[in-house]
Amino acid sequence: MTRELINRFLIYLLIAVCTLWLIIPFTMAVLWSLVDPAEPWTADKLMPPVVSFYRWHNMWVNSSLKEALLNSYTLAPSAAILTLLLAIPTSFALGRISFPGREVAKVIALLPLVVPPFVTAIFFTSLLFSLGLHAWRFGAILFAHSVLFLPYAIRIMTVSFEQVRQDHIDAARDLSASTIARWRVAYLPALKPGILASLLIVFIQSIEEFAIAFIVGSPNFVTIPTLLFGSLGQDFVRPNAAVLSLILVVPNVILMLFLEKLLRSANPSMSSGKGMA
């Protein structure tokens, strides 16, 4: 029974730590984002004296927030789709064809994760300069994101392709299904969770990516992270930074919860796939 007591104590301790860890910082951010410029929130007051959505409105109208949101939310889905399209052929080869050097290829696919992002960013810009392509920032960032996040998509899709059951494909062929019908019937159901997971992960990564967007994009092309970085630096206005932080964090939480649910629901259907080819 002592274990139970210890567990209870640890849980209380953890809740206390988490209050410090999560709740206080976020509450502070929410409060700061609501401070009305009519009266500043000085150190001697427990709560902001005047509360309003002025800062939210102001940021929306008078800053590059709209532009950043537009940029980020065009960039991320484009990158997600492009990455998936680039990843599928490689994943098919890695997951369903056995060739010498396959394991080496799987390791090489992880390369972008090992090279520090700022090194990639700076020398990618250097490459763009020498090719004369540095003006086309959106395309450059999109391309860089797609390649940099390929490891995630390749990894997930390779596993998905491995999960496709040979007997399903054989059964489809046996029932004289065409190539397209075969893909729809045997491949797609097994690949679907992987496709969704890849799209979501690349989407989230791209929304959050800072190094490439900062180095390649600055100063004219803003995304939410670079805008936030800017507002934390030279032109630091606490309430504005609070607004931006909250805007950046909320979609992530929702998407990640969705991803978690997706991965959990995908698991049982996969574990039933015994007798794999």
Next chain:
Amino acid sequence: MGTVQVNGLQMRFGDFLALPDISVSVDEGEFVTLLGPSGCGKTTLLKLISGFLKPTAGTIHIAGKEVTHVPPETRDTAMCFQSYALFPHLSVRENLEFGLRQKRIAAAERDQRLDRVAEQLKLGPQLEKLPNQLSGGQQQRVALGRALIMRPTVILFDEPLSNLDAKLRDTVRMEIRRIQKDYNLTAIYVTHDQSEALALSDRVMIMNGGRIEQIASPEELYWSPRTSFVADFIGGANVLDAEVIGGKGEDHWVLSTPLGELVAASGTEPKSKKIKICWRPEVVQPDGNGPNRIETQISERSFQGSFTDLFFTAAEQTFRVQLPEPTVRSGENLAFSIRPQDIVMLESMQ
């Protein structure tokens, strides 16, 4: 007092009473098997004896010392796991030495014990291999050796043979029995396989729903089961309801049953007026001239090699009879008799 003495042991998991009240004693050098269907509490009892579970009531003594609240790491028991539970990152030698190093046994004695176990279990050539390089049978022997090398007061087996194929199982089973005798080990063995239990044990403890149904030698269990559960679980006896309608002589009892009037003389007294009785399929006398004569129509016939199973139905109950080379076909009539000493009187009817 036995080497392992369990008194009034109770185990409760939340609302679920796994073991209400178990008392049992195992003598030195004895091989006792816990046998029962899954969920009967046999593994729980083994985990209590090894110390992985703490009982909610009752005591456990090993070699005269109370160990009820002693953790497994300091208990003088060694366990052979169903999954073998070999350390995958350690070689066979390191696996075997693991316990001795924990107990800080001197190097000279450690080597000596290791050589002895390796030789006995024919593990010499495997010593430097990792567990995943071994066959199932070899892994099983390493698990056995890892427990044996500890020279524990009591060695515990948790269904150790269930992951082996049938042929290997017979060999390893004999090996376990031989080594147990050689070392004069006290052994407690959990299984759900009745033939394993009957072949290995000095005594078998049949468990059902957390209770002990009967503890006895394999022969006694087979020929004198005390309850209908035991009669059915061991060898599938024919169990039926009976009412005692009178005595006949000193130890003969006349019973009214769905098969008609039967006379029993198996040495026990009926526990009440309404009881359950049983007889084994192979005890029938084919001549049909003796006492307890039964004539019936055979519904099903199934050849089993050295004998043939014959089935018949009476009072909506199916009975089984075994005969060496019967000529009777399905649909034909068969007459046989049962000697009164072969009819066993069991518990009272609820």
Next chain:
Amino acid sequence: MTWRRWLQVILLLTPGLGLIVALIGTVVYIAIVQSFGLYNLTGESLLSAEHWAGVLERRAYGRAVRYSLYIGILSALFSVALAYPLALWLRKPFTGSVAVGAILKAPLLVHGLVAAFLFINVIAYHGVLNQFMQWIGLWEGPRRLQNDSNAIGVLILQTWKNMPFALLILTGAVQGISDDVLDAARDLGAGSMARFRKVIAPLTISAMQAALVIIFIGAVADFSFQVIAGPTNRQSMAQLMVFYKDGGRWHDAAVVGVSLMVVALVGSALLAFAARFILSGRRFR
């Protein structure tokens, strides 16, 4: 394999693996070549080691390397050291363990820059922490905590962001050890320390190495935490590189970039090796 099959595999690999190799290969190639004076974007290319000699001579370079190593190693160690006991605690499910796991992993969802803002907001000169310490009477006046000279702020942020990641990897590894194996160790007389040292640690060492290396590479190349919360008189290697690049000194930036890659590779190899050396069960036998 026939040549047709090979051709098929190569064609399939080209858009994915091919692009990765092409881009990363080019980037690394440019970095190396530029660090030796070639590939000049503005003037004439000249093969020389003078950029290396020049940058290596500067005090800022040595300080940046030492500082980045300091951040990288300590962040990796703190994250793993915090995550290990938590992973062991969460190995077996218990009432509330799912909630605990979710709370612990929450920082994975929060962007590093947001975390940095939240953090400096809390430790600001008139922030809640200062207010609280004055209120309980421990501090007499507000203290300046932001951009502290020992980079404790950066370390806290790195650990905050990376610990959940280490926890994720280690939980998987720890849960992969079967109960029977741990029970067997207990049964053979191993107490909780011996079980950790001889069974759990050696069986989870690859997961721990992976966590150490990935966190180290991320932290050693840190830019944004350093700029926002780090000491103002120090520069991390990434910061130094960006500084040179912004000044148009591409060759110097390349020297720092190549150094950063080397530091990341050598550092992770050393960390992985040290982890194996210290935690391997065989050494203790």
